[in-house]
Amino acid sequence: MATSLIAGLIADGQAPDSLQIADPSQDRRNSLESRFGVRAFAQNADAIAGAETVVICVKPQLAAAVCRDIATPLKSGRPLVISVMAGVPEQAMQRWFGTTLPIVRAMPNTPAMVQSGAIGLHASPEVDAEGRNRAETILRAVGLIRWVADETQIDAVTAISGSGPAYFFLFMEAMEAAGIDLGLDAETARLLTIQTALGAARMAMESDAPPSRLREQVTSPGGTTERALAVFNGADLHDLVARAATAARDRAAELSHTLSEQS
Ligand SMILES: NC(=O)C1=CN([C@@H]2O[C@H](COP(=O)(O)OP(=O)(O)OC[C@H]3O[C@@H](n4cnc5c(N)ncnc54)[C@H](O)[C@@H]3O)[C@@H](O)[C@H]2O)C=CC1
Numbered sequence: 334m335a336t337s338l339i340a341g342l343i344a345d346g347q348a349p350d351s352l353q354i355a356d357p358s359q360d361r362r363n364s365l366e367s368r369f370g371v372r373a374f375a376q377n378a379d380a381i382a383g384a385e386t387v388v389i390c391v392k393p394q395l396a397a398a399v400c401r402d403i404a405t406p407l408k409s410g411r412p413l414v415i416s417v418m419a420g421v422p423e424q425a426m427q428r429w430f431g432t433t434l435p436i437v438r439a440m441p442n443t444p445a446m447v448q449s450g451a452i453g454l455h456a457s458p459e460v461d462a463e464g465r466n467r468a469e470t471i472l473r474a475v476g477l478i479r480w481v482a483d484e485t486q487i488d489a490v491t492a493i494s495g496s497g498p499a500y501f502f503l504f505m506e507a508m509e510a511a512g513i514d515l516g517l518d519a520e521t522a523r524l525l526t527i528q529t530a531l532g533a534a535r536m537a538m539e540s541d542a543p544p545s546r547l548r549e550q551v552t553s554p555g556g557t558t559e560r561a562l563a564v565f566n567g568a569d570l571h572d573l574v575a576r577a578a579t580a581a582r583d584r585a586a587e588l589s590h591t592l593s594e595q596s
């Protein structure tokens with residue numbers, strides 16, 4: 334996810350030498366430095382020295398260790414903290430920092446890499462208008478942003494847009510396989526699938542009509558689409574998607590609960 338954010342920010346015009354990265358993996362540091370021209374450090378504290386904004390982008394299971402690791406420089410610098418970690422509550426981070434800092438929880442997704450991310454944001458009460466603006470400026474560089482009022486709504490954002498690209502990629506995999514089964518060569522099936530997804534997403538974004546209306550426009554009475562949609566509806570696609578999103582939301586909530594209890 335950090336690579337997506339770095340790529341998006343640089344594509345948006347952010348100077349590479351204004352971004353300081355920390356990663357314990359030498360390979361990852363080398364790859365980020367050579368690919369983006371950013372400065373990479375082995376120690377988190379070195380990367381955040383003097384920073385106005387610190388973005389935390391490690392696995393949730395590492396959250397406590399990393400927050401404690403950077404608590405001392407955070408206490409002196411008092412930067413805005415942006416966390417992209419799924420299921421890590423603001424209150425748990427404040428506890429690990431040992432001080433109350435302004436925290437924005439951001440839930441981006443990997444299309445941020447091509448500046449087409451969908452990002453949900455929540456601000457802790459300590460974040461002032463300038464902090465909100467700064468978070469917006471950083472995240473807007475990589476996609477569309479929406480603030481949510483309640484921190485628990487970040488779990489719903491995670492289930493829809495954070496994990497969402499994987500749902501669409503899975504659907505593309507299935508479409509491509511179906512195309513091959515129906516006799517298309519692999520490259521043709523792949524390109525037709527991807528362009529169809531792109532075209533449908535662009536139409537949905539640019540049109541005033543809701544997706545249901547756009548679907549109806551494709552569906553000729555007695556035609557081919559109607560037959561295909563009958564198969565999806567027969568398998569209760571709406572219910573399947575609702576159950577999948579609820580499972581993702583519940584996992585985010587489960588992580589939040591576990592991490593809230595972690596000392
Ligand atoms: N992958 C995705 O689509 C999304 C991920 N997220 C969140 O982003 C976070 C990172 O996820 P991924 O990018 O998928 O994981 P990843 O495993 O690809 O990247 C994590 C990076 O953290 C580094 N790391 C490990 N220990 C560290 C430490 N002590 N200090 C600093 N860096 C350390 C690793 O070397 C690795 O480069 C997670 O909290 C996840 O919930 C949020 C939205 C979408």
Ligand SMILES: O=C(O)[C@@H]1CCC=N1
Pocket residue numbers: 419491495496
């Ligand atoms: O699968 C995950 O846990 C992360 C959070 C959202 C997308 N990837």
